[in-house]
């Protein structure tokens with residue numbers, strides 16, 4: 001007789017149980033070896049990341065090879081390793097294969113890294129010596145979002161079908177090779193749950209718990225971006241996603257349907273909590289300009305240059321007439337395009 005899958009959900013936020021418990025199922029993981037890398041081994045090898053460091057919110061730095069999250073052997077073998085293998089194979093096969101991955105696979109893969117970084121931040125805060133600038137554990141709104149995220153992220157362990165929704169906005173962009181010199185790049189904004197990772201010429205950007213709202217809002221820009229882009233254009237696209245996620249004013253709720261004996265999966269429904277609120281706070285060009293400046297740091301484009309026309313911040317994606325433009329080499333000249 002086939003055993004029916006375990007459909008019980010786990011909530012680490014009840015009691016804030018993050019240390020020494022499997023991040024997926026919650027069983028105790030007393031040994032440091034009961035863990036998985038946040039950025040998987042294949043990423044560390046492929047992009048030679050092992051000794052590189054990332055900076056946490058409290059300004060402490062950790063090497064990629066030390067970024068681990070507690071995970072029991074069962075979850076590692078049954079869920080985490082197969083997921084990493086699927087994405088590693090796709091990355092090996094090239095950008096088209098990455099792009100063709102199921103949305104849910106990309107969501108879980110990006111979600112795993114995001115959650116891993118978030119866990120490190122949370123665990124770090126429990127260290128009495130740490131003095132975080134913006135304590136996450138005290139940010140109730142963020143914790144609520146994280147809790148919502150974790151509900152759908154459990155699809156990594158529990159068979160869950162999302163009824164008529166996708167939990168996240170996911171964008172897949174492709175860079176043009178001529179001036180693309182950085183094979184791996186990663187950034188995140190934990191407060192808006194936005195995360196971006198570059199694997200060779202593929203750039204994945206996600207806003208993790210918006211039910212696809214940011215992607216809907218960026219429909220035209222995303223369609224226009226379906227072509228090889230100069231890195232400065234990718235950075236502009238990211239600025240739009242990160243700023244859009246910042247303006248997002250709603251958090252979805254998720255509801256597992258009651259199960260019957262013999263069910264082999266859970267079905268989740270979703271609702272946006274408060275329909276009387278505006279979905280997005282108003283777009284402010286000054287705020288968007290700051291997001292651009294941040295994303296364009298590598299090109300050192302001054303804020304004054306970005307905001308030369310306050311009505312139309314600098315754009316490399318669009319020309320002055322609002323038409324998509326092609327940039328092969330960056331010469332420091334952009335056009336003032338239309339904010340979308």
Ligand SMILES: [Zn+2]
Pocket residue numbers: 022023024025026027071072073074075076
């Ligand atoms: Zn587990």
